[in-house]
Amino acid sequence: MDKEKIKTTVILRGIGVSPGIVSGRAYVLDRCDVQALHIKMESDEALSKETERFQQALADSEMQLRGIKDRLEDGEGIGPLFINVQIMILRDRKFVESTVNYIRENRINAEWALNLTISKYRDIFSRIDDSYIKGRIKDIEDVAQLVFRYLSDERCERVADIPEKVILVARDLSPADTVQIKSDKILGFATDVGSKTSHTAIVARAIEIPATVGLETITREVMTDDIVIVDGTSGVVIVNPDPEILKRYEEKKRHYLVLEENLLREAHLPAVTKDNHRIGIGANIEFSDEIASAVLHGANGIGLFRTEFIYINKERLPTEEEHFMHYTQVVRGDGIKWATIRTFDLGGDKFISDPRLSDEMNPAMGLRAVRYCLREVELFKVQIRAILRASVYGNTGILIPMISGVQEIKTVKKIISEVQDNLRAEGIPFNEKTKLGIMIEVPSAVVIAEYLAREVDFFSIGTNDLIQYTLAIDRVNERVDYLYQPCHPAVLRLIQHVVNAGHQAGIKVAICGEMAGDPLYTLVLEGLGLDSLSMTPLAIPRVKKIMRESTLKESKELVAKVMTFTEPQEIEQHLRTYMVQRFPELCPLTNE
Amino acid sequence: MCVRLMKLEKVFTLKNELGLHARVAAMLVNVGSRYSSAISFEKDGMVADGSSILDILTLACPKGSSFIIKAEGDDAGAVMEEFDRLIESKFGED
Structure with missing residues (x-):
């Protein structure tokens, strides 16, 4: 399935604190790139904790997919195949066992182990001639992305390296964050919390970029690289606009x-x-x-x-x-x-x-x-x-x-x-x-x-x-x-x-x-x-x-x-x- | 107690247009999951766990290809019958 196509438009209303309209790619600040996280585990206790984290992330991912599936089925009963397949992958014994084995045998963190599992499947699928089945690796990758997201939710706090020309999405921006921000790098702000007098608002007005705060759920609705429109005048933020x-x-x-x-x-x-x-x-x-x-x-x-x-x-x-x-x-x-x-x-x-x-x-x-x-x-x-x-x-x-x-x-x-x-x-x-x-x-x-x-x-x-x-x-x-x-x-x-x-x-x-x-x-x-x-x-x-x-x-x-x-x-x-x-x-x- | 452990295997030929694609693999896994028998799929010496959609997909069966389904357990007969019906009906395609 084409990942772009399953993205849905989400509209969030918050408080427009710095006027102007901007659209661009989102960069979510509080979810760092855990895929690159490689940790060797010393104790057995840490290993069983990694396994638990992985199982929990699987369960959370499945819950989210089931939620989407229920919503789609309320429509006209067109079976959302890609969701069913993704749920089956999440529950796939081979997929789960492979990752758990990597954690235990290589004594590594869940993210690293999941990466190894994906590489393994990438390797297997690349050797398949049938282009349709070859393409199913995308489903595995999509599922893994979801699991990574849940794994990251509790591990990561901050990342300093923000790419150019993005709309910064965060729970809130602290003075410590904003001192690192160069105004020419950031197109706009969208945050979960805040008010007209919060730090984010003041910084946004000072560097004259549109900002909407108090969106409550923006960090959950947006993934890095999603297209986002921030209307800092009316306080509306649109995620993945058509x-x-x-x-x-x-x-x-x-x-x-x-x-x-x-x-x-x-x-x-x-x-x-x-x-x-x-x-x-x-x-x-x-x-x-x-x-x-x-x-x-x-x-x-x-x-x-x-x-x-x-x-x-x-x-x-x-x-x-x-x-x-x-x-x-x-x-x-x-x-x-x-x-x-x-x-x-x-x-x-x-x-x-x-x-x-x-x-x-x-x-x-x-x-x-x-x-x-x-x-x-x-x-x-x-x-x-x-x-x-x-x-x-x-x-x-x-x-x-x-x-x-x-x-x-x-x-x-x-x-x-x-x-x-x-x-x-x-x-x-x-x-x-x-x-x-x-x-x-x-x-x-x-x-x-x-x-x-x-x-x-x-x-x-x-x-x-x-x-x-x-x-x-x-x-x-x-x-x-x-x-x-x-x-x-x-x-x-x-x-x-x-x-x-x-x-x-x-x-x-x-x-x-x-x-x-x-x-x-x-x-x-x-x-x-x-x-x-x-x-x-x-x-x-x-x-x-x-x-x-x-x-x-x-x-x-x-x-x-x-x-x-x-x-x-x-x-x-x-x-x-x-x-x-x-x-x-x-x-x-x-x-x- | 009388549990008859059955071991069945049968060769099937895929008649549906797309071969063993994701929807079909999902249907096969779902059928298998309703029975207690252990199920495996085999093609060209490769064995796939019948409960793993990823395993089944990696068999890469295009239209017209044959593969073996093995079922082992006391409801092996019933599950094999259901596989038979499903594959004969071309998985409801057309």
């Missing part, structure tokens, strides 16, 4: 780096152009912890609350109460006027977490989002019910992703109305005026936008997927990355068509892709007539300032001009030149 999340955070990081203080001071000012055209500004968030930052950066509302984190990597499906708790925290968030909650936007593979399943799918075009919800109606109803219940506490919108035709939204409406009937029957309050909107991200939805507009209260254009589907490019495939062109004339015309169709039907049209947060496109989107833009919080101050300094008239002229070009490069070049000249202080970042 490529999509990583990409989103790269974007956040970019915005963070260029955000100047004076922009932040003006962030609360409204996005009203000089000729008095007002545009709504929303924030895209995935945790309610981000609301304070969103408001600070000038969001009027939450334009996109992603709900996937409520589902993924849970031991079971979230209950209605869990959903409800998350949604009420968002809709009643301090300082926001509205919140749009997007329903489940993943495929079933994300919470069954079977690596083989996700492997076989083309996830972008598979059974996901509304398609999955319409197949797993009960799962969908739980979410809808929770959103409706939360709607009492604030101005709430429901946003359905990946709609491709009228029938889908009709079915969704039927389900929502059933849920509403049930709530009424049970006497549970909800806001009857909760708005229903759809993501416009599938090209077919653009083409029939006038029909869809009759069914819903608002549109939200998801440019990331719309661009991907329209230009037929896989966003995570680097070889076709160059084709990802928000400036493509086709993309701009699709957005224009959606805005016109929405406005003709009298509904609002928002945009919530990455494009919305890129200042290069601010005037174009303004000129295309979008009613609101929702973006990552850190992008807001700059986009708002551009709007405040512009006129709707000029942005409409700009749109008219770019619509005369036939090539994406021409459009991009024209926009770049225009924006840099027009807003020299606000748009330098577009020349990355």
Whole structure:
């Protein structure tokens, strides 16, 4: 089994003590490299203690694997083969006896003995012709890694040799640790314990690296070399993010780096152009912890609350109460006027977490989002019910992703109305005026936008997927990355068509892709007539300032001009030149 | 007391597509573990402990290869029958 693939995303919340966002490889400080530990044992007593340690580490490892297995089996009963095989290896008489014999006969520590056992099997398996069976050595190595981890947990305290450019993960950092740390070596801190005034926090702020403390379990969740994102602003840490999340955070990081203080001071000012055209500004968030930052950066509302984190990597499906708790925290968030909650936007593979399943799918075009919800109606109803219940506490919108035709939204409406009937029957309050909107991200939805507009209260254009589907490019495939062109004339015309169709039907049209947060496109989107833009919080101050300094008239002229070009490069070049000249202080970042 | 110690051995040919891979080895070990008989697998003079998945894997039997299963104990007949069924059914593959 590929070790990378069985890594699951874990989200931890702590206290953000030093602002900024960073992603990189983790280095776990309190687990040293025990594999290299070679100790000769003098006394028989020490030897029997080593044997005991080994047996205990086997038992602990098995317990952990059984825990994972139980979780996987709660999914859809797809037998987690690799786990079963790994458990069998842990219990394998030959494997265990071999290691115990090495301890006793060579009078060595358990780690060294385990290393000898692995070498022995490496040797045996390397002589096998069958490449499949040859590859099973990986299972033995994975199992051994787990056992090493348990062996190390109680033996090791500290290691001074920290590699370059890592995110340091530790239970806590003492002054003795931090004096050894050179700021250019460490990208960020993530610790189990601590507070805003703890030593770690002070050091992090002093050397200006992002840090989140008080994560409680980070040292248990992370292994050295795992990819970790530390958001020291909102206090969120994400372990083993999938490529999509990583990409989103790269974007956040970019915005963070260029955000100047004076922009932040003006962030609360409204996005009203000089000729008095007002545009709504929303924030895209995935945790309610981000609301304070969103408001600070000038969001009027939450334009996109992603709900996937409520589902993924849970031991079971979230209950209605869990959903409800998350949604009420968002809709009643301090300082926001509205919140749009997007329903489940993943495929079933994300919470069954079977690596083989996700492997076989083309996830972008598979059974996901509304398609999955319409197949797993009960799962969908739980979410809808929770959103409706939360709607009492604030101005709430429901946003359905990946709609491709009228029938889908009709079915969704039927389900929502059933849920509403049930709530009424049970006497549970909800806001009857909760708005229903759809993501416009599938090209077919653009083409029939006038029909869809009759069914819903608002549109939200998801440019990331719309661009991907329209230009037929896989966003995570680097070889076709160059084709990802928000400036493509086709993309701009699709957005224009959606805005016109929405406005003709009298509904609002928002945009919530990455494009919305890129200042290069601010005037174009303004000129295309979008009613609101929702973006990552850190992008807001700059986009708002551009709007405040512009006129709707000029942005409409700009749109008219770019619509005369036939090539994406021409459009991009024209926009770049225009924006840099027009807003020299606000748009330098577009020349990355 | 009447305990009949049985010693059985039988040659099997693997008909499933992947040969003796991890899933199959796991199934064989699981079957054996439900019986008290001592079980061993043999191929080309190599002997594998029937209770060790790693031993069985190292026999490296591809599709179509033959190997011997030996069972020794008072339920040797029953366990051999179950091995027979399992291997005949191609371990539920296809």
